[in-house]
Amino acid sequence: MNALFNNYxxxxxxxxxxxxTIVKDSNGKQYLDFTSGIAVCCLGHAHPALVKTVQEQSEKLWHISNLFESPGQVALAESLVKDNHLAHALFCNSGAEANEAAIKLARKHTGKHHIITFKNSFHGRTFGAMSATGQEKIHKGFGPLVDQFTYLPFNDVEALKEAVDETVGAIMLEIIQGEGGIHEVTEEFAQAINEICVNHDILLIVDEVQTGIGRTGTQFAFEQTQLKPDIVSMAKGLGGGFPIGGILATAELYETFGPGSHGTTYGGNPLAVSVAQTVLDHVFNESFLNEVQDKSKYLINKLQEVLPQEQFEIRGKGLLLGIDCGKDVAALVEKAEKEGLLLVAAGPQVLRLLPPLTVTNQEIDEAVEILKKLLVEEKSPVV
Incomplete structure (x- = not known):
C-alpha cells in the first residue's frame, strides 16, 4: 500500500x-509499445520535434489563462477546421472534458436535454461523460447519473428510428467503439443517422477522442463515412502525449457558447497549444496519412497471414485495430508483456493494437511474430 488511491x-x-515505439522499464528491459499511452503518443515517445517545441515554449510562456488573447489557439483552431465543414474550436485538457463541453453545447443550443448514445460506448468518467457512456460497469456505485440519456444497440437502425421523438436534441457516437470492442459504424447506420438528424433537427456529436488526429488514416475518422457531425470532440493524439482536448463545431453553433457559457483554467495554454500545433504539422500531411494507411494494410495482411480466420477476427481502421479472440484476453496481455510487447484490451475478448503512427514495418513484423507465438504456436494461448 502507498499514498496513491488504488483505482488503477x-x-x-x-x-x-x-x-x-520502444520503451524501457526500470530493470532495463525493452518493449514494443503497441499501446501508445492508449492512442495518445501518435508520434511515438520523445519525438524530436515535440521535444524541441516543449523546450522552446517553456522558456517563453507556460500559462496566462483565457482572460487574454491567444494567437496560438487561433492558429491551432484554423489548422483543425481547414479541410472540413467545421468552423470553430474550444480547447480543454482531456477527452472527458471535451465530451462534457459537447454535451453542454448541444443541450444549450437545442434547448433539449434528451441525448441518444449507444451500448458499449465510452465517453469518459466525469459525470456527464460517464452518463453518456453505455456501459453499466462504468456507472456502478456512483448513484443517480445525469438523466435523459438513452442507450441503444450500436448499428441497429430500427431501434434508433423507434427511439427518436421531438424530445431528442442530439445523437452521440464513436465512429469506432474503442473501449467497446473495436466495432465500426456501418454505412447503413450512418445513412440512417444522417436522415434522422436532418428530418428531426437533431445535432450529431461524434466522439473522435480515440479515432481522431490520424489514428484511422485520415485527419478524423468521420471523413471515411457519410456522417457530417455538428460537434466533434477530440483529445488523446492531439497533444502527442501532452494533455489537451477540445471540440470543433459548425458555424451555426457559434453564438451558443458566448462569454460565460463555458470555460477552463488550463485549457489551451501556450505549452499545450504549441505542442498540438507541432503534432498537426506532422500528422495533417497527406503523405503522412497515406503512410498510416499503408502501415495499416501491412499490419492487417501480416496478421491475416499468421492468424486462422476461423478463430480470430481482425477489426478496425488505420492503426486502431482489434483482434477478437473469442475468449478472455487478460492473461494474453500479460504474456505478451513478458515477450516484450505492450498491448491493451478492448473489452474482455479483444486485443487492441495502437502502435504510434510512426511505427516501422520492421517493428510491425516483430510484434506480429510475438502475437503468432502467443496466439497460434502455444497450445492454450488464451484462458
Missing part, C-alpha cells in the same frame, strides 16, 4: 524511458 489495476512494471 497497474501492471507490475515501471516504464522510465521511451524513444519512438
Amino acid at each position: 489495476s497497474r501492471r507490475p512494471i515501471c516504464i522510465v524511458e521511451g524513444k519512438g
Whole structure:
C-alpha cells in the first residue's frame, strides 16, 4: 500500500524511458509499445520535434489563462477546421472534458436535454461523460447519473428510428467503439443517422477522442463515412502525449457558447497549444496519412497471414485495430508483456493494437511474430 488511491489495476512494471515505439522499464528491459499511452503518443515517445517545441515554449510562456488573447489557439483552431465543414474550436485538457463541453453545447443550443448514445460506448468518467457512456460497469456505485440519456444497440437502425421523438436534441457516437470492442459504424447506420438528424433537427456529436488526429488514416475518422457531425470532440493524439482536448463545431453553433457559457483554467495554454500545433504539422500531411494507411494494410495482411480466420477476427481502421479472440484476453496481455510487447484490451475478448503512427514495418513484423507465438504456436494461448 502507498499514498496513491488504488483505482488503477497497474501492471507490475515501471516504464522510465521511451524513444519512438520502444520503451524501457526500470530493470532495463525493452518493449514494443503497441499501446501508445492508449492512442495518445501518435508520434511515438520523445519525438524530436515535440521535444524541441516543449523546450522552446517553456522558456517563453507556460500559462496566462483565457482572460487574454491567444494567437496560438487561433492558429491551432484554423489548422483543425481547414479541410472540413467545421468552423470553430474550444480547447480543454482531456477527452472527458471535451465530451462534457459537447454535451453542454448541444443541450444549450437545442434547448433539449434528451441525448441518444449507444451500448458499449465510452465517453469518459466525469459525470456527464460517464452518463453518456453505455456501459453499466462504468456507472456502478456512483448513484443517480445525469438523466435523459438513452442507450441503444450500436448499428441497429430500427431501434434508433423507434427511439427518436421531438424530445431528442442530439445523437452521440464513436465512429469506432474503442473501449467497446473495436466495432465500426456501418454505412447503413450512418445513412440512417444522417436522415434522422436532418428530418428531426437533431445535432450529431461524434466522439473522435480515440479515432481522431490520424489514428484511422485520415485527419478524423468521420471523413471515411457519410456522417457530417455538428460537434466533434477530440483529445488523446492531439497533444502527442501532452494533455489537451477540445471540440470543433459548425458555424451555426457559434453564438451558443458566448462569454460565460463555458470555460477552463488550463485549457489551451501556450505549452499545450504549441505542442498540438507541432503534432498537426506532422500528422495533417497527406503523405503522412497515406503512410498510416499503408502501415495499416501491412499490419492487417501480416496478421491475416499468421492468424486462422476461423478463430480470430481482425477489426478496425488505420492503426486502431482489434483482434477478437473469442475468449478472455487478460492473461494474453500479460504474456505478451513478458515477450516484450505492450498491448491493451478492448473489452474482455479483444486485443487492441495502437502502435504510434510512426511505427516501422520492421517493428510491425516483430510484434506480429510475438502475437503468432502467443496466439497460434502455444497450445492454450488464451484462458
